[in-house]
Amino acid sequence: MTPNPFDLTGHVSVVTGGGSGIGLGMADGLARAGASVAIIGRSPDRLETAAARLREHGGPVLTLSCDVTDEAAVTATMARIRDEWGSLDSCFANAGVRGTFTPALDTSLAEFRSVTAVDLDGVFVTLREAARQMIAAGRGGSLVGVSSLGAFQGMPRQPAYAASKAGVTALMDSLAVELARYGIRANTVAPGWFDTEMTAEGLADERFRSRVLPRVPARRWGSGDDVAGVAVYLASPASSYHTADVLRIDGGYLKF
Numbered sequence: 001m002t003p004n005p006f007d008l009t010g011h012v013s014v015v016t017g018g019g020s021g022i023g024l025g026m027a028d029g030l031a032r033a034g035a036s037v038a039i040i041g042r043s044p045d046r047l048e049t050a051a052a053r054l055r056e057h058g059g060p061v062l063t064l065s066c067d068v069t070d071e072a073a074v075t076a077t078m079a080r081i082r083d084e085w086g087s088l089d090s091c092f093a094n095a096g097v098r099g100t101f102t103p104a105l106d107t108s109l110a111e112f113r114s115v116t117a118v119d120l121d122g123v124f125v126t127l128r129e130a131a132r133q134m135i136a137a138g139r140g141g142s143l144v145g146v147s148s149l150g151a152f153q154g155m156p157r158q159p160a161y162a163a164s165k166a167g168v169t170a171l172m173d174s175l176a177v178e179l180a181r182y183g184i185r186a187n188t189v190a191p192g193w194f195d196t197e198m199t200a201e202g203l204a205d206e207r208f209r210s211r212v213l214p215r216v217p218a219r220r221w222g223s224g225d226d227v228a229g230v231a232v233y234l235a236s237p238a239s240s241y242h243t244a245d246v247l248r249i250d251g252g253y254l255k256f
Contacts, residue, residue, distance in 0.1 A: 005238035008035035012085045013235055014078070015039050016068055016126055017095035019046035021196035022146065024053075025224025026092050026231035031057040033232045038062040038081045040095070060085070068095045068122030078129040087137035090235035091130035092189075093123040094146040096164075098198055104159040112160040119164030124171060127186075131179055140183025144234050145172045147190040149250060165190075169246060176244035185243035187234055192250025194222035218251030 013030045017023035018039030031037045031054040039054070039061070041047050047063040054061045062084060066077040081088065099115040127143045134141035150158060151166040169188045176186035193212060195203060202208045203221060213219065226249055233239050234247075248254060 006033055006232055006236050008033040008232065008235060011035040011089045011235060012081070012087070013037050013090040013092070014081055014088055014130065015092040015094055015231075016066075016122070017041055017146075018092075019043060019050045021198060022191055022194055022224065022227050023092070023094040024050050025227045026094065027054055028057075028224060029228025029231045030090075030235060031055075031059050031061065032228070033236070034059060035090075035235065036060040036062075036085050038064060038085075040064045040066050040068075040077060042067055068126055069117040071125050074122070074125045075129055078126070078133065082133055087133045087139075088130050088141060089134075089139075090142040090144070091127060092144045092146065092231060093126045093168075095122055095126075096146065096198075098161050099158065101157040103157055107159055115160035116164045116167075119161065120167045120171070123168050127171075127175065131175070131182075131184060134184050135179075135182050138182075140185075142235050142239065143172070143175055143179075143184060143186040144231070145169070145186070145188050147172075147188045147246070149190060149192055149248075149254060151190060152248075152254060172246075173244050180243060185239065187239075187243060188246040189227065189230060189234070190246055190248045190250070191227065192216070192222055192248070192253045194226070215256055216251045216253050217256050220251065222249060222251060 013035045015027040018027040019041035051061045051063045064077050066073050096119045145168040147168045148165040150162040151169045155162040172186045172188040
């Protein structure tokens with residue numbers, strides 16, 4: 001009988017920013033599929049709350065506090081996962097910040113870099129360390145960078161966020177081409193408007209809702225469940241020939 005291509009039993013996965021929102025949705029899907037899941041974030045309390053939910057699925061869960069802007073800390077954290085469970089099979093670089101809503105002409109370089117340090121530099125360092133493990137283990141793997149619709153449409157007053165997310169998309173294409181010979185695939189997930197802590201302020205504004213929601217053909221905001229299956233697919237053998245792509249999970253927003 002053909003094995004279930006979505007069964008992640010024995011699979012080791014890491015999700016940065018896995019304590020809430022989209023990252024938690026991805027981690028939950030991976031845990032449900034049988035993977036051992038390590039979640040990384042800056043809030044130990046939030047990570048433990050998320051871990052309790054993930055452990056309900058019966059698999060191993062590891063929580064690791066780490067600031068992805070600290071290169072040495074990321075390297076040490078990824079090494080700890082390897083020491084605990086062995087080399088990674090998939091890595092979801094999801095940790096991100098939005099920054100303040102400030103016109104580009106009023107944004108200082110320090111403010112700009114405070115966002116790119118997390119949303120682009122942190123993604124690069126995380127995936128670099130994951131790829132090093134995968135190459136050393138010699139069995140391939142899956143790298144996923146979480147981008148945004150901001151990579152594909154103009155986002156006023158968010159220059160650093162938009163630039164970072166576009167950078168993530170280009171980074172994943174670069175990694176896909178460079179690392180394919182090692183059996184490593186690299187893809188981008190670009191969520192649309194999701195109901196998360198990061199978007200709570202906007203979604204609570206009636207003017208925003210009345211302007212944006214009618215442009216979503218699915219007529220609702222995204223939730224963690226909407227990325228759970230996507231994460232499982234990208235981690236699993238089912239996506240073994242799928243690389244250098246952008247998966248837009250936006251309810252049809254960009255096409256309407």
